Amino acid sequence: MLNIKEIHELIKAIDESTIDEFVYENEGVSLKLKKHEAGTVQVMQQAPAAPVQAQAPQAVQPQAQQAAAPAQEAPKQDENLHKITSPMVGTFYASSSPEAGPYVTAGSKVNENTVVCIVEAMKLFNEIEAEVKGEIVEVLVENGQLVEYGQPLFLVKAE
Amino acid sequence: MRSTLRKDLIELFSQAGNEFISGQKISDALGCSRTAVWKHIEELRKEGYEVEAVRRKGYRLIKKPGKLSESEIRFGLKTEVMGQHLIYHDVLSSTQKTAHELANNNAPEGTLVVADKQTAGRGRMSRVWHSQEGNGVWMSLILRPDIPLQKTPQLTLLAAVAVVQGIEEAAGIQTDIKWPNDILINGKKTVGILTEMQAEEDRVRSVIIGIGINVNQQPNDFPDELKDIATSLSQAAGEKIDRAGVIQHILLCFEKRYRDYMTHGFTPIKLLWESYALGIGTNMRARTLNGTFYGKALGIDDEGVLLLETNEGIKKIYSADIELG
Numbered sequence: 001m002l003n004i005k006e007i008h009e010l011i012k013a014i015d016e017s018t019i020d021e022f023v024y025e026n027e028g029v030s031l032k033l034k035k036h037e038a039g040t041v042q043v044m045q046q047a048p049a050a051p052v053q054a055q056a057p058q059a060v061q062p063q064a065q066q067a068a069a070p071a072q073e074a075p076k077q078d079e080n081l082h083k084i085t086s087p088m089v090g091t092f093y094a095s096s097s098p099e100a101g102p103y104v105t106a107g108s109k110v111n112e113n114t115v116v117c118i119v120e121a122m123k124l125f126n127e128i129e130a131e132v133k134g135e136i137v138e139v140l141v142e143n144g145q146l147v148e149y150g151q152p153l154f155l156v157k158a159e
Numbered sequence: 160m161r162s163t164l165r166k167d168l169i170e171l172f173s174q175a176g177n178e179f180i181s182g183q184k185i186s187d188a189l190g191c192s193r194t195a196v197w198k199h200i201e202e203l204r205k206e207g208y209e210v211e212a213v214r215r216k217g218y219r220l221i222k223k224p225g226k227l228s229e230s231e232i233r234f235g236l237k238t239e240v241m242g243q244h245l246i247y248h249d250v251l252s253s254t255q256k257t258a259h260e261l262a263n264n265n266a267p268e269g270t271l272v273v274a275d276k277q278t279a280g281r282g283r284m285s286r287v288w289h290s291q292e293g294n295g296v297w298m299s300l301i302l303r304p305d306i307p308l309q310k311t312p313q314l315t316l317l318a319a320v321a322v323v324q325g326i327e328e329a330a331g332i333q334t335d336i337k338w339p340n341d342i343l344i345n346g347k348k349t350v351g352i353l354t355e356m357q358a359e360e361d362r363v364r365s366v367i368i369g370i371g372i373n374v375n376q377q378p379n380d381f382p383d384e385l386k387d388i389a390t391s392l393s394q395a396a397g398e399k400i401d402r403a404g405v406i407q408h409i410l411l412c413f414e415k416r417y418r419d420y421m422t423h424g425f426t427p428i429k430l431l432w433e434s435y436a437l438g439i440g441t442n443m444r445a446r447t448l449n450g451t452f453y454g455k456a457l458g459i460d461d462e463g464v465l466l467l468e469t470n471e472g473i474k475k476i477y478s479a480d481i482e483l484g
Contacts, residue, residue: 087361091448091477097286120283120477121478122312122477123312124366125283126308143448145449
């Protein structure tokens with residue numbers, strides 16, 4: 001599956017090109033990028049697991065972000081997925097130290113008190129707990145990424 | 160019971176100062192027999208206290224031990240909350256780990272965990288913190304602040320301000336803060352602060368502030384890789400520093416600043432922080448996991464975020480290792 005960075009690069013490349021529509025399919029993932037008449041880019045990604053939170057590059061804001069919104073809304077089968085969101089602005093750490101493995105990955109079973117990641121700002125390390133029992137379906141952010149208040153970090157299939 | 164009696168006895172000696180207190184007065188105040196008083200004084204002596212006993216006059220405390228102990232930290236502690244619930248151990252793997260366990264078992268705000276030595280002291284991201292010798296202050300303070308979750312990083316800057324002020328009062332040494340809360344003397348690291356939070360939904364359950372202070376280390380006490388970048392209060396002062404005094408002054412300063420913060424918000428803390436901070440108005444390098452940024456430090460914003468004026472505009476720094484100059 002394409003990662004966010006690759007999608008960003010694709011959007012940028014298409015935005016700067018004369019291509020109106022771009023379709024990518026691989027291993028059940030389909031990505032469709034389409035320009036409106038106004039020349040903006042529309043992002044639609046449908047994955048069997050869950051949608052990637054697509055952040056449009058600045059060049060195509062804000063129209064592209066609005067266009068991206070439908071992609072963020074989970075398709076029907078994902079409606080009961082629980083989102084673990086960040087309670088503060090800070091750096092996302094998937095593990096307790098650079099040497100250690102991540103707290104959780106897609107497929108990990110969690111309960112309410114399982115620590116799933118750390119969000120840090122000004123050297124305050126906030127251990128984020130799942131707060132729901134179930135299985136991690138997708139990790140939406142990368143280690144070291146700056147996350148915003150309320151930004152979804154994980155999708156969990158609640159039991 | 161035993162520790163309560165001991166605490167009261169120390170409090171009595173503390174109030175009496177240089178004066179003698181009669182055995183009868185002590186036994187009345189503590190509500191125990193004079194034989195029990197004598198036993199407790201014997202225990203204090205075993206801890207290294209020198210207690211003078213004079214017939215018809217009573218007892219007088221002459222000298223406190225240089226060694227860290229629970230009594231030593233309590234003796235003369237002027238706080239109301241911070242450190243009043245005190246957990247002291249000669250050796251712990253890490254005070255932060257013990258504080259976590261206590262916090263999970265409903266330890267009250269102000270609970271302080273202190274160890275003379277740590278066998279597995281750690282900094283952020285599980286980095287090793289050198290704290291094996293009994294010559295530093297290794298402690299963790301539990302807070303339960305009723306503040307919005309996104310404001311909690313401000314507490315790490317508050318802690319830095321309290322430590323700078325406490326060190327100045329205890330040892331007369333001026334220290335500097337490097338964003339967000341490293342404390343340096345002549346550019347060398349003296350204090351590290353690690354803050355960890357547990358929260359549920361939007362409510363803070365506990366904030367644990369771990370503070371490691373190099374107090375009496377001499378250059379040869381540091382491992383080779385730290386020799387050029389670390390120093391201690393004793394090296395700056397040119398004399399041995401009383402560790403219990405450092406703890407007490409920091410706790411008192413922390414209590415005052417914490418009260419200011421709860422009443423007036425972050426502004427008074429921010430002003431103090433900026434007055435102690437190194438490199439504001441000068442160029443610095445911020446190494447983050449998303450690249451290194453170079454620019455002029457403009458100060459911090461109302462959340463404690465470092466504002467760096469780079470060629471690409473003002474960059475907000477939430478997490479970074481800072482290199483000055």
